[in-house]
Amino acid sequence: MSKPDKLKARQPRGFVDRGPADVAATERMLGVIRESFSRYGFDPVETPFVEFSDALGKFLPDQDRPNEGVFSFQDDDEQWLSLRYDLTAPLARYVAENYDALPKPYRSYRAGYVFRNEKPGPGRFRQFMQFDADIVGAGSVAADAEICMLAADTMEALGIKRGDYVVKVNNRKVLDGVMDAAGIDAVQRLGVLRAIDKADKFSLDEVGKLLGEGRKDESGDFTKGAGLSAAQTDKILRYLDIGKNLADLGKAYGHNLAKSAELSSAALQELRQLVVGADAGGEGIDELEQINALISGAGYLGRIIIDPSVVRGLEYYTGPVYEVELTFPVTNDDGQVVRFGSVAGGGRYDGLVGRFRPEPVPATGFSIGVSRLYSALKAVKSPIVDAKAELPLVVVTAMDNKSPEHMPGYQAFVSQLRQARDEAGKPLLRADLYLGSSGFNAQMKYADKRGAVCAVIQGSSERDAGTVIIKDLILGAELAAAGREVKDSAEHKERQAQAQITRPANQLVEGVKEVLARYK
Structure with a gap:
């Protein structure tokens, strides 16, 4: 072409x-x-x-x-x-x-x-x-509680420390009940959900603007609000304020089950007042109380908390919803220190x-x-x-790759390395036979680019002597970086000898293990 x-x-x-x-x-x-x-x-x-x-x-x-x-x-x-x-x-x-x-x-x-x-x-x-x-x-909401416990245990299994994450639980019925009690129509509800979803980023005053006419950000861009009246906005903000108190209680008293249960129960009762006349809202609070009791009994309070700011975007959720939020600070692309945020979520459907x-x-x-x-x-x-x-990578070079009769010998080397096992019988390394047509220098660059720990070398002189050279690429790179000023020192010469060892060909695996042991 x-x-x-x-x-x-x-x-x-x-x-x-x-x-x-x-x-x-x-x-x-x-x-x-x-x-x-x-x-x-x-x-x-x-x-x-x-x-x-x-x-x-x-x-x-x-x-x-x-x-x-x-x-x-x-x-x-x-x-x-x-x-x-x-x-x-x-x-x-x-x-x-x-x-x-x-x-x-x-x-x-x-x-x-x-x-x-x-x-x-x-x-x-x-x-x-x-x-x-x-x-x-x-x-039963016992299934929802179990999913939340699974989420918490999985975070810790992955190496995220307790205290660096929290599983937040809400119930869609509660928010629906609050909106029903406030007389918020179906057209406005999507805007309300969007505004509530910003509650972990904005102050309640800023969320209030999104619930009302809208909000202008620092750049001057305007986001149209949900169009709620002042009374409706106050009810949603009260809901969020109670939710924040609930979440704070869960974090603060997670180690004190009795205190946490007492304070959470009082906050949920306060939330219940917002859904008077909305049956779904009362059911939702009942379910949150059951979940709170279940996670308390299982010893997960503090790791799992009730937080009514959780809404979740998918429309098929019908009851409890939850998110896994990471709470440790990270630096974003603009150099700002921020919280990592949500990495998992779900709910009842x-x-x-x-x-x-x-x-x-x-x-x-x-x-x-x-x-x-x-x-x-x-x-x-x-x-x-x-x-x-x-697993560490070892590259077997093919010094005589222009001569097909020598390739079976190189293939035998790489096969031996692939069969190498540790004391527990598990594979010890990964082995790669160079299959290109380039010369020795290019092959060594190939091994470096692949991140190999060492390279196995056998040219005609080593073949005649029945030996192989095992080149420690990590140590070799360190010596090259050390510079001219140390090249004549006894220590440098000793390390040079370690960087390239010669072993009988039938002791190839033992020689490679010797090099790998340096970096265990």
């Missing part, structure tokens, strides 16, 4: 490539999550990326694109299909389709990519990974499976945002995402 006709390598907006370090670290993270979910008795299940569009339903929050935020297309039968936008809607279809064969309550977990046809931006992608756990068929069944099917669950959580684990320097957790 002529140069103008060649394809341009380019990545679609909103999608990202991931390198080997990120992939390996993510796999380790997923392994810890799987183990945590499995200990709670959850079994894995996998659903396809593509579902019938009507099976997924239209439950996403408001979108800035006309096609409701999903990628859709028609098959040859003119049926509309869509890429899944989360893992919950496909689970609802799976449970309904296999309802009679599944044990109920049905505990399952699944991980995979989901897709949103949204406008991409910083930290906002069109493809991202989620990891979900759900209990289907349990109507009692109507989702029932769309396919003649009987109601209660369900609850939560979803971890894998990419966001991965960034958080890097921020706290969790060993799970440490590149050093990977």
Whole structure:
């Protein structure tokens, strides 16, 4: 092809490539999550990326694109299909389709990519990974409490210390009850939810502007408000103020079960006054009291708190909702110190499976945002995402790669290394045989670029002597950086001898182990 006709390598907006370090670290993270979910008795299940569009339903929050935020297309039968936008809607279809064969309550977990046809931006992608756990068929809020406990235990299993995270719980029925009691109509409610969602970022005065006519930010941009009256705004702000007090009590008295229970009960009673005349609101507070008692009895107070500012965006939630928030400070791209924020969330969705069944099917669950959580684990320097957790790499060079008769010998070396085991019988290393056509210097650069710990070298003279050279690339790099001023010292010469050791070919594995032991 002529140069103008060649394809341009380019990545679609909103999608990202991931390198080997990120992939390996993510796999380790997923392994810890799987183990945590499995200990709670959850079994894995996998659903396809593509579902019938009507099976997924239209439950996403408001979108800035006309096609409701999903990628859709028609098959040859003119049926509309869509890429899944989360893992919950496909689970609802799976449970309904296999309802009679599944044990109920049905505990399952699944991980995979989901897709949103949204406008991409910083930290906002069109493809991202989620990891979900759900209990289907349990109507008791004990299932919601158990999901919250699972979320807390999973954070700690991943290396996030107690106190660096909190699981916040609310109930959609409570907020619906407050809005019913305040006479807020259906058109205004979406604006109210948007305003409440900003309560962890703005003061109550600023949230009040979003509930009323609107708010102008520092840049002069104006955000239209929900249009509530002054009395309606005061009721929502009172709801948020009580919620803040509840959350603060949960954090402050998590170690004191009696004190926490007493103060939380008083705050919930105060919240109950806001929903007088709204039956749903009273039910929601009853459920929050039950959850509070359950987490208190299990010793999770302080790790799990009641916080009525939690709303969640998806429209299929019908009861308790929860978020996992990381509370430790991080520095953003602008150099500002901020809190990391939410990395997981979920809630009860009692109507989702029932769309396919003649009987109601209660369900609850939560979803971890894998990419966001991965960034958080890097921020706290969790060993799970440490590149050093990977098995060390050894590169076998092919000094005589122009002579095919010598390649079987190099292949024998790399096969021996791949069979190497530690005392526990686990693989000791990764081994790579250089398969290119370049010379020795290029091969060593290749080993450096791959991050190899050492390189195995055998040229014609070593082959004749029945030996191999094992070059310590880490030590070699340190010596090169040391400079000329130390090259004649006895210590430097001793380290040079250590950086390149010669061993009999039949002791290759032992020689490599000797080098690897320096960096254990």
